[in-house]
Amino acid sequence: MNSLHLKKKYRIALPKGALIEGSKIALAKAGIEFEMPDKKLILQTTDPNVEILLVRQHDVPIYVENGAADLGIVGSDMLQEKLPDVLILADLAFGQCDLVVAAPKDSEIKTVADIADYSRIATKFPHLTRQFFRGIGSPVEIIELYGSIEIAPITGLSEAIVDLVATGKTLRENGLIQLEKISSHSARLIANRVSWQINHEWTVEILNKLQENLF
Amino acid sequence: MSSNFLPAGARDLLPTDLIRQEKIRHTFLEIFKSWGYQPVLPPTLESLEAIDKGRPQFLNECFKVIDRDGKLLALRPDLTLPIARLAATRLKTVERPLRLCYLAKVFRQEIRLADEKREIYQAGIELIGSTSIDQSSENQNNENSQNLVDKANLECLSILLETLAKSGLTDYQIVLSHTDLWKYAGEIFHKVEEQLGTDLSEELNTLIEEGDFVKYQQAVTKAEKKCIESLSKEKGSSELKSCFESKSPESPLQYLKRACYNLTGKPREILDYLDSDSNLYKELFAIIALEEIFGPDKFIIDFTIRPDPHYYTGLYLEVVIPASGKPVGRGGRYNNLTACFGNPESAIGFTLHVDSILKYAVHDTTKDPENKEEKKVMIPLQEDLIKSLRESMELRKKHPIVILK
Numbered sequence: 081m082n083s084l085h086l087k088k089k090y091r092i093a094l095p096k097g098a099l100i101e102g103s104k105i106a107l108a109k110a111g112i113e114f115e116m117p118d119k120k121l122i123l124q125t126t127d128p129n130v131e132i133l134l135v136r137q138h139d140v141p142i143y144v145e146n147g148a149a150d151l152g153i154v155g156s157d158m159l160q161e162k163l164p165d166v167l168i169l170a171d172l173a174f175g176q177c178d179l180v181v182a183a184p185k186d187s188e189i190k191t192v193a194d195i196a197d198y199s200r201i202a203t204k205f206p207h208l209t210r211q212f213f214r215g216i217g218s219p220v221e222i223i224e225l226y227g228s229i230e231i232a233p234i235t236g237l238s239e240a241i242v243d244l245v246a247t248g249k250t251l252r253e254n255g256l257i258q259l260e261k262i263s264s265h266s267a268r269l270i271a272n273r274v275s276w277q278i279n280h281e282w283t284v285e286i287l288n289k290l291q292e293n294l295f
Numbered sequence: 296m297s298s299n300f301l302p303a304g305a306r307d308l309l310p311t312d313l314i315r316q317e318k319i320r321h322t323f324l325e326i327f328k329s330w331g332y333q334p335v336l337p338p339t340l341e342s343l344e345a346i347d348k349g350r351p352q353f354l355n356e357c358f359k360v361i362d363r364d365g366k367l368l369a370l371r372p373d374l375t376l377p378i379a380r381l382a383a384t385r386l387k388t389v390e391r392p393l394r395l396c397y398l399a400k401v402f403r404q405e406i407r408l409a410d411e412k413r414e415i416y417q418a419g420i421e422l423i424g425s426t427s428i429d430q431s432s433e434n435q436n437n438e439n440s441q442n443l444v445d446k447a448n449l450e451c452l453s454i455l456l457e458t459l460a461k462s463g464l465t466d467y468q469i470v471l472s473h474t475d476l477w478k479y480a481g482e483i484f485h486k487v488e489e490q491l492g493t494d495l496s497e498e499l500n501t502l503i504e505e506g507d508f509v510k511y512q513q514a515v516t517k518a519e520k521k522c523i524e525s526l527s528k529e530k531g532s533s534e535l536k537s538c539f540e541s542k543s544p545e546s547p548l549q550y551l552k553r554a555c556y557n558l559t560g561k562p563r564e565i566l567d568y569l570d571s572d573s574n575l576y577k578e579l580f581a582i583i584a585l586e587e588i589f590g591p592d593k594f595i596i597d598f599t600i601r602p603d604p605h606y607y608t609g610l611y612l613e614v615v616i617p618a619s620g621k622p623v624g625r626g627g628r629y630n631n632l633t634a635c636f637g638n639p640e641s642a643i644g645f646t647l648h649v650d651s652i653l654k655y656a657v658h659d660t661t662k663d664p665e666n667k668e669e670k671k672v673m674i675p676l677q678e679d680l681i682k683s684l685r686e687s688m689e690l691r692k693k694h695p696i697v698i699l700k
Contacts, residue, residue, distance in 0.1 A: 088617065147620020156509075167506040167599070169556075268509060274615045274622070277470050277595045280560050287556065 090130045090282060093149035095137035098246075099267050102174035103153045106267075110289035129282075141166055141270065150275040151283065157244060157265040161205045167271045169287055175267040176246070179208060182256040183240040184233045192216065192260045195240055202232035203242040212242070212262045230254035304404070304413040315653055316416065320398050322461055323418045323647075327396035330454050332420050335395050337377030339402075343367040348635045349376040350606060356403045358413075370402035374417055375632070375644060382423045383636035391424030391640070392447075398649070412650065419626070419646030420454055422447055423633065426641040441574055444628075445581040448610055451626070451643050452582055456589040458647065459614065463656030469593060470613045470622075471562070471582065472600040475575045504601040508555040515552045558598035565596040578610065602627060614647065616655055623651040671696045 092112070094103045100116075107113070107125075114125040114132050123132040133149055141164035144152040152166075157179055159168060181201075183189040195201075195218060202223045203209045213220045223238055230250055232238040242262065245251060251258060269290060276283055301307075308316070324334065340360060346353050346369055357372035371377055374397045382393055398418045405413075426443035452469070459467050502511040557568070562583045569576040579596065586593050595615075602611030607627045614624035626645025633640050672694045677683045683699065690697045 145620065147618075165506070168509050171509045272620045273506065274617070274620050276599075277559055277597050277615060278468060278617050280595070284556055 090151070090279065091133055091143075091149040092130060093133040093135055093140045093143040093152040095140050095154055096134050097137060099137065099153060099155060099175045100134075102172070102267055106153070106172050106174065106290055109292065110286045112286075138162075144270050144272050147272045147274060150272055150279060151286070152270045153267055154270060155244075155265050156268050157205065157208070157263075159268060159270070160263070160265075161207050163207075164270075165273070167273055167276050168268050169271050169276075169283075170269045170291055172267040172269055172290065176264070177244045177266075178264050179205065179242065179262040180245050181212070181240055181242050181259045181262065182245070182251055183259055185255050185257045187233070187239070189240060189259065192218070195220065199240060200238040201240050201242055202229050202238035204229060205242055208262065209242040230256060302413075306412060306414070315658060316649065319462065319649060319653060319656075320418070323458055323649075324396070324398060326454065326458050326461060327420055330394070330420075330450070332394040332396040332454075335378060335381065335397060336399055337371060337374065337381060337397075339370060340368045341371045341377055343369050345380055345636075346372065346376065349379065349632055352603065352606075353403075356405065358402050358404060372403050373401055374399060374419065374646065375421060375629070378421050379423070379629075379632040379642060380636045382421075382640075382642075383633040383638035387638055393423040394420070395423070396420045416649040417646045418458075418649050419624075419644055420451065421642060421644035422451055423642045424640040425450075425643070441577060444578060444609070447641070447643050448578065448582055448628075449585065451645060452585055452612075453588070455612075455614070455624075455626070455645050455647075456585065456593060460589065462647075462652050463658055464616055464652060465657055466618075467614060467616045467623075468595050470595045470597045470600065470615055471579060472596070472598055472602055472611045472613075473575055473579065474602050474604055474607050474609055474611065476598045476601075500601060503555055503558070503599050506599065511555050512552050515548065519548050555599065560596065561592075562594050562596050565598070582610075606632070610643070612645065614645075618655050619651060621651075623648050623655070670694065671698060673698050673700050675700045 092107070094100060104114075112125045112127045112130050112132075114123045116123065116134070121134045123134065125132060133143060135143060137154060137158055140149075140152040140154040141158060141162055143149040144166050145164040151169075153172065155175055155177075156168075156171075157177075159166075181192050181195075183195075189195055197219050198221055200221045200223050201209055201213070202225050204225060204227070206222050206224045209220075209222050213222075223232070225232065229241045229243045231254065232241055233256065234254065240259070241256070244265070245258065248258065269287065271283055327334070343354070343357075343359065344367075346357060350373065353369075353372040353376075357369040360368045360370065362368050378395055378397065382395070386393060396419065398416075400414050400416050402414055425447040427440060455469065498514055499511055502508075502514060558565070562579065566576060566579060566583075569579075571577075583594055600611065600613065606629055608630040609628035611627035612625060613622035615622050624645060624647035626643070628641070628643045630639070630641045632642055672690055674683065674687055674690065674697060676699055687697050687699060
């Protein structure tokens with residue numbers, strides 16, 4: 081490697097929100113620790129060669145696919161929804177949750193079969209939702225939202241929702257019940273394809289440390 | 296008023312862009328010519344039928360145009376394909392090998408990225424008919440045919456490395472892969488595969504290609520369970536049994552599980568996995584020797600890239616630079632392509648994305664003659680226009696730029 085290359089810092093994109101604590105613990109195993117002061121988006125770490133990018137979960141695969149970050153941690157739900165061209169290196173086994181279909185407890189809908197044709201389904205995952213309902217041959221109208229999916233059925237925006245559920249608490253609090261599980265998800269370590277080639281030794285070292293307790 | 300006149304992915308090239316493009320075009324062409332390659336330029340419109348025959352994957356990506364008689368045409372999505380057509384038809388009787396090069400635009404619409412550029416300026420070479428592809432003679436004279444393959448590989452890669460060295464890029468590497476990987480990928484790999492049945496090999500292949508190592512490992516684990524079950528039923532050899540049940544990192548299954556991580560790396564490390572008597576090993580080893588001429592760390596081997604087996608028939612390469620997350624060039628061997636147009640022969644080549652290279656190349660604009668103010672001469676127009684024009688023409692013999700005021 082020439083000198084220009086060595087000066088470059090490795091970048092890891094992490095998602096703000098639900099997966100950040102698990103990501104911190106996982107990276108600490110690889111000797112990468114960092115503080116998260118308010119509003120700071122690029123963080124230095126205890127490893128002088130590594131910096132952290134704090135971005136929205138949606139954007140993690142985008143940073144990695146385009147090479148702005150070498151590695152990223154993101155939920156497998158996001159990868160299946162967005163289908164980015166990245167390498168999925170490892171299941172980090174935290175951030176476990178299910179993608180489920182849910183409807184108001186007091187509605188007529190007790191199973192997915194009860195969902196009438198052309199019902200509206202609110203979700204953050206239009207691709208996976210479409211795939212699921214096409215798979216069971218049920219024509220539905222998909223309404224894409226960016227957050228607070230649970231209030232869609234309460235306000236009459238939709239008849240049912242498709243969303244991630246970790247404990248089921250949010251569903252219960254909003255008077256919803258799970259009808260069916262679509263798929264299970266957890267955090268994945270992803271890599272840019274070119275970075276995996278060029279920085280292979282470094283990446284495998286991180287990977288090994290992260291996986292020590294998994295295999 | 297709306298000003299959305301520029302279509303998605305379209306770009307106007309301004310004078311400074313064109314000056315840089317022209318300069319790199321000149322550099323590349325001179326290198327290609329110095330190796331005996333002659334430029335060709337196929338038509339912008341190609342029949343959709345030819346694309347369907349040669350590389351059906353392009354059907355979705357290419358722009359379609361309807362001819363007067365209703366026949367479907369396409370803006371050429373690629374230059375290798377029309378050049379293969381040319382080689383198999385009009386240039387069929389020209390002496391082999393054919394050494395052809397091109398610097399031209401191709402037109403594509405990426406399905407996933409609507410705003411990605413649609414006109415891609417490519418520079419590349421094609422070496423056609425340099426080796427025999429007759430199967431019977433290959434078997435008789437294996438040594439000699441491998442030697443010819445090596446010769447073509449080294450010529451192609453030397454031109455690529457020289458072109459990159461003069462492109463203004465400061466840091467670049469060539470990633471190598473090969474269609475023969477799964478036939479040769481090491482003794483253990485092979486043994487495990489045999490035990491697990493051929494179905495798995497195809498599944499693992501696809502998962503590696505998709506880059507999903509998690510699903511890959513899940514597939515190995517699933518197969519492992521199945522094997523242990525069937526082994527305990529059949530009371531298979533204890534050696535085999537222990538090989539599947541062992542959890543040590545050296546056991547074949549643990550090895551297979553981690554294989555996805557070990558398929559990428561420095562050439563010498565990867566070559567270690569291969570049987571040194573195999574053609575694949577010899578072919579790659581011959582290429583790596585180019586580092587003696589062009590400097591160290593020029594090559595990476597990455598067997599996680601699976602070259603499209605319907606198109607590539609051997610070596611596959613991508614040019615990568617650390618600054619870009621995506622390859623800026625690719626190439627390889629495609630011995631089946633000219634056969635689609637009626638004349639089977641060997642072919643190898645590469646193509647570079649000129650715009651991507653220009654984006655990352657170091658370029659000193661102050662050195663462009665067009666930017667040097669002192670080189671510009673302005674002459675005022677006199678009453679006698681003919682006299683002024685004549686004067687300006689005289690001045691142009693000495694000065695590069697003479698402008699009428």
